[in-house]
Amino acid sequence: MKSAGDALIQLFRQGVETAFAEIYNLHYTAIYYYARHFVPDSQEARDITAETFVKLWKLRANFDNIHKIKTFLHVTTRNACIDALRHQKWKAGKHQQLIQLLMEDDESMVARNNSPMAAATRFVNGLVEGELLSRIYEEIENLPPQRKIIFKLSYLDGMKNGEIAAQLNISIQTVQNQKTIALKFLRLSVLTQKMA
Structure with missing residues (x-):
């Protein structure tokens, strides 16, 4: 007998948008605050969170349980935050190079x-x-x-x-x-x- 969670995952994997919306609503706040832990800018954290859920939707066929979804959301968010911080550091270095060049x-x-x-x-x-x-x-x-x-x-x-x-x-x-x-x-x- 399938649980409600299993049924939700099955619908999600099939591309049912209401199932995705339910997963999104269940996990959005936790993922957003996880992103804020790394990235102090609230808009950037929102953008990273949104991109993470877009990636989840695109890869939905790969997930057969909620634990894998949670792991994916956290790992993807962390990696996106690290990339964003690296880009900020790189951009700051580019600004300095530009000033020195001019x-x-x-x-x-x-x-x-x-x-x-x-x-x-x-x-x-x-x-x-x-x-x-x-x-x-x-x-x-x-x-x-x-x-x-x-x-x-x-x-x-x-x-x-x-x-x-x-x-x-x-x-x-x-x-x-x-x-x-x-x-x-x-x-x-x-x-x-x-x-x-």
């Missing part, structure tokens, strides 16, 4: 000079870094469409020139040229901002 002339000058003035310059640069990054992102949005896409794919998404060229169906030389022009434009914008 300010490399100033940085190389400061590196050659270990005077108190150089230390003060580094301190002030640190204070304005957040504001500068915001300004850089505003200026990126002002690039012509293709140049903006190429710049974002390269410097923000970390794609290689050949990958970008293949994705956009353009030559590698075009990618290199557009990146160079974008960097010159952004450096000029940063210098103008610093002088203002």
